[in-house]
Amino acid sequence: MNWNLLKLQVIELLDKHKRITAVAEQLGLKQPTVSFHMKSMEQELGVQLFYSRGGKVHLTEAGQSLNHYAKKINALVQEAERVVKEFDERGSGHLKIGASSVPGTYILPEMLSAFSERFPHISVSLTVRPTPFIKEMLLNHEIDIGIMSAEPFQWSPLVGETLCEDELVFFFNPKHRFARQEILHPEFLNDVPFILHGQESSTRTMTLNWAKTLGVKLKPVMEMDSLEAIKQAVMTGESVSIISKIAIAKELQRGEVSYRSIPQNPLRRYIYFTYNADRIRSSVFDSFLSSLQDAVRGI
Incomplete structure (x- = not known):
């Protein structure tokens, strides 16, 4: 089997762009050359890797399997080039x-x-x-x-x-009633307007696990992926949220937010x-x- 790295780049880029013209442009090749490599791969492996639909090129199940390894090999080659150049x-x-x-x-x-x-x-x-x-x-x-x-x-x-x-804390507007409490007890958090972090956030996972363990009934009113958006919403409203203390360091210095430690929190990040x-x-x-x-x- 006569494989080269160019063929692996072709299949990865086809999966990304779905068009031969885009792949040819990115690799600095002519479109017939890209088509040649596509046919060559299918002939050598004896299986269909590509199909066309709606003017776009898609990978078959076999093509997706090959692309899985192509991406790993391409990434390793790129990493090797970066590492070698570091010894310049x-x-x-x-x-x-x-x-x-x-x-x-x-x-x-x-x-x-x-x-x-x-x-x-x-x-x-x-x-x-x-x-x-x-x-x-x-x-x-x-x-x-x-x-x-x-x-x-x-x-x-x-x-x-x-x-x-990376300490997580409850934070809120300095005028919030929590600012008058030296210590937050778990029951204080029941039914308080709460801003959740996005679905993919580790902070969200830790927050929900903490609430479930202590039986705290959080009242999510918003869900945001952006830390800056969460900060702005908390600073200008009545909601509270959990955030890294590092993320609010400047706001704490300016007196724009207040915070308290998470009660009965056994987790460390x-x-x-x-x-x-x-x-x-x-x-x-x-x-x-x-x-x-x-x-x-x-x-």
């Missing part, structure tokens, strides 16, 4: 970073600016997604490093190094520096970790 004598290279909402929004932007000034030959790309997505991207070698808020975990082959605690154990660590990789550790030291 000029200290150049490219790091693909994935982060969950709290570190991606409130820690990394400032840290990455300082890192770029210190290492101008290293380019960095940042993807901010919920923790489960960052985990999958690491497992699939789509990113080099993940910065995630999570409970203590064992996700072999992922390696996690603790950066700091931390921000982890994570990577795939198969990923080679270079000096660029370790320099990034060192800069990140400096950034979280004062949190």
Whole structure:
């Protein structure tokens, strides 16, 4: 079987774009060349991989199975290229970073600016997604490093190094009646207008588990994916929510929000520096970790 990486790129891009013209343009090929590779793959494997419908190209079930491995191989090749370039004598290279909402929004932007000034030959790309997505991207070698808020975990082959605690708290408008309470008791939270985090949020999962364990009857009035949107809704209304204390640090300094500890909360969440154990660590990789550790030291 005569396979090359170009064929694997073709099948992955066809699944993404559904059009031969788009694949040809992205790969810098002519359309007949892309069609040739498609037919070649089907002939070599002896099975139909593609079919056309509505002017678009789709993958058959067999094609989807092949694409599953094509994406992994393509990601590994891209990772290998990035890692090798990190050993360039000029200290150049490219790091693909994935982060969950709290570190991606409130820690990394400032840290990455300082890192770029210190290492101008290293380019960095940042993807901010919920923790489960960052985990999958690491497992699939789509990113080099993940910065995630999570409970203590064992996700072999992922390696996690603790950066700091990511404490969750109840927060509310400073004029809210809870601001007069030194301690929140679980029964205080029954039927209080509550803003839930989005379906994919680890904060949402921890919140609902906490409420169920203590028999607290939360009264969800809104559901939001954005931390900033949740903050604005809480600051301007009567609702309360749970949020990372890191996410409201500036608002606390300005007196725009108040917070209290989550009552009877046995759970602890931390921000982890994570990577795939198969990923080679270079000096660029370790320099990034060192800069990140400096950034979280004062949190």
